[in-house]
C-alpha cells in the first residue's frame with residue numbers, strides 16, 4: 001500500500017519534471033562570439049530570443065524593416081534595380097506596422113538600462129509609426145537626426161525629388177532620467193561648433209562590402225557617430241535587427257561591446273565574416289582610418305576608446 005503510494009508520487013513528480021523541461025526553451029547558444037568576447041551574435045527571431053534572457057544594455061540601435069519592398073524600382077551604381085529587399089521587408093497595413101513597432105520596441109525597452117538610449121532608423125514608411133510607439137511606451141524623444149546622403153542615387157522616374165535622406169530617432173528610456181551625451185566630443189568633431197541634427201554622411205561605399213552584400217546595409221560612419229555620441233568605452237550595445245552587423249563592427253572599432261540578433265542565416269554568416277575581418281590589425285586600422293569621426297575623436301583625447309566602463313558586465317550566455 002505504502003509502496004504503491006510512493007510509486008504514484010514518484011511517477012507524478014517525473015511527469016511534472018518532464019512537462020516543465022519540454023515547455024522550457026532550449027538554452028541560448030550564440031551563433032558566433034569573437035575571441036575577445038566583445039561581439040556576440042544570436043541567430044534567430046528577436047521576438048523569441050529577447051524575452052529569454054535578462055541583461056541591460058547601455059544603448060540600442062535598431063534598423064528595423066521599413067516595409068517598403070512593394071515591387072518598385074530604383075537606380076544603383078547606374079543600374080536599374082528592384083527595391084525588393086526580402087520577405088522580411090514586404091509591405092504591411094498601417095495597423096500591422098504599428099503593432100510590429102510597438103511590440104519590438106517594448107521588448108527592447110526591457111533590455112535597456114534606466115539611463116540608456118535607443119536609436120531607430122527609418123524613412124517616411126515607418127518612422128512616424130516608430131515615433132508614436134516610442135512615445136506611447138514612455139520614452140522621451142531627444143532628437144530626430146536627418147541623415148543627408150551626400151551621394152544619393154538619382155530618381156529615375158523624374159516625377160518627384162530625389163530621395164536623399166533617412167531619419168534616425170534618438171530617445172531615452174525615461175523622461176526624467178539623464179542620458180549619456182558626449183556633447184564636447186560631438187562639438188569637436190564638428191569643428192568646434194555645436195553639432196546639429198543634420199548629418200551629412202555618404203551612403204554605403206564599396207569598401208564596406210568586402211564580406212558580401214546586405215540590401216540595406218548602413219554605413220559604418222553613421223553607426224560610429226551614433227555610438228560615439230551616446231556611449232562610453234566598454235558600453236554594451238544591442239542591435240535586434242543586426243543584418244550584416246554594421247553596428248557591431250562600428251562598436252568594436254571604438255571599444256564598445258555588441259550583441260546582435262539576426263534571423264537570416266546568410267546575414268549572420270556575413271556578420272561573422274565582417275567581425276573576423278577586423279581581427280586582422282591591418283584591416284582594423286584601415287577601417288578606422290576611413291571613418292573621419294574616429295581620427296578626429298582620437299586627436300582630441302588619445303586613448304578615448306580604451307578602459308573605463310563596466311568591464312565586468314558579461315552576457316548571461
Ligand SMILES: C[S@@+](CC[C@H](N)C(=O)[O-])C[C@H]1O[C@@H](n2cnc3c(N)ncnc32)[C@H](O)[C@@H]1O
Pocket residue numbers: 044045046047063064065066088214216217218219240241242243244245246247261262263264267
Ligand atoms: C534593415 S535590415 C538591417 C541592416 C543592418 N543595419 C546592416 O547594416 O546590415 C533588417 C534586418 O532585420 C532582420 N530581421 C527582420 N525581422 C527579424 C526578426 N524578427 N528577428 C531578427 N531579425 C530580423 C532581416 O533579416 C534584416 O537583415
